[in-house]
Amino acid sequence: MKNSSGRMTVTELGEFLRNPPQGFSVKALSSGYRVCSDDERNLVLIDNFQSCKGDIVLQKSLGREVKVHNLRDYTNLRKSLLSKRIYLLASVCEEKLSESRKKAAGDVRGLREYVVSVDGGDPLIGWQMEKGLDWSISSVAGESYRLDIDLTEALESFAPRSAAAEDRNTVKPVWRDASFTLKYYSDALFDFPHWFGFSKRTFKLKLT
Template sequence: MILTQLLTGISVTELGQFLKNPPEGFTVKKFGSEYRVQSDDQSLVFIDDLHSGNRNVVFLNSLGRKFKMHNLWEYTSMRKSLLSKRIYVLVSLCVPQASKKGATEPRVLREYVFSINGGDPMTKWQMERGLDWTISSVAGESYRVEINLSEILNSLAAEGLVDEDLMKYNPTWKDASFTLKYYSDALFDFPHWFGFSKKSFKLRPINT
């Protein structure tokens, strides 16, 4: 099932459907129980390799959910891509479940490939503002910035764009973000060591 937000440039596709009918810019090849997903240079993929059901899925051109940058050139290149390409992240709809040890762990109901157009004017404005805020709040040290997609995903559920049979469980979204890590060459990077340079900003529905 493809769930398309009534807001510009956003879509959520169930993982199985994505593999069966990949969107423009993607090709999928199956080798036994493994699916290999190839994307073009107009797509920015932040998805780790995964095992889902009885299948292994590998996104060959993925940068991984946590992307590392080591110099200004890498940061500038990543920033340009974020603000111009279509971004893909794997997210999971989950409910809490008690484990044998008594701890509460999320149980995955369904996995989706979330896509947002980084070049859309409002999305681009939000990311530019978030990235600029991050840079202005650090002073040459390493930092980590998390781009959080939870508010957009919650809006999908609120508008009834997620299957009703799933919503009766009052599920929550897991892995609704991706992270950029910038490593400075500063020798005494105390703010980073003590966790003071961890930043996060949320992308919000365009109509709010």
């Protein structure tokens, strides 16, 4: 299953491995798959992981949590975020709703993995990304900080609907792990706000 727009694509993991997008190559191994990407056009933020298809090893991936320690590294990462196609791994599950439909009843089924990409060079995505990065820097005043970029809201319109039509009023697709993290470590000697967890920031990307 694959859903796409100019700004975002959502591809089921199996489909991604069978038919990788432009700039990717996939090699089948006895233990799973090795995925290589063109880092001139793609920014891959996916950790190596195990799935029902075996071990998935991603070469040239920075991982879901990207750590930078100086202004040069931050500037290079920022440039990539604002110009490349960003890839991450997210999961979706279907939770049965309670009769009141006000909260989930806790019955989860159909957990699946999807490769999600957003175009950092798109004017709307780039504007949001730049605004969020600038806000984070200005709010921590040179301290170390953690910034989570959350795509959950943007993914809501792409939620897979594998349930039968008659069940769709009682099943709610829920995205998990639809985010990636920037960790900036300053050279401040006494970085108390970071030590005590006060320098955590989050902003959400939207498609409209």
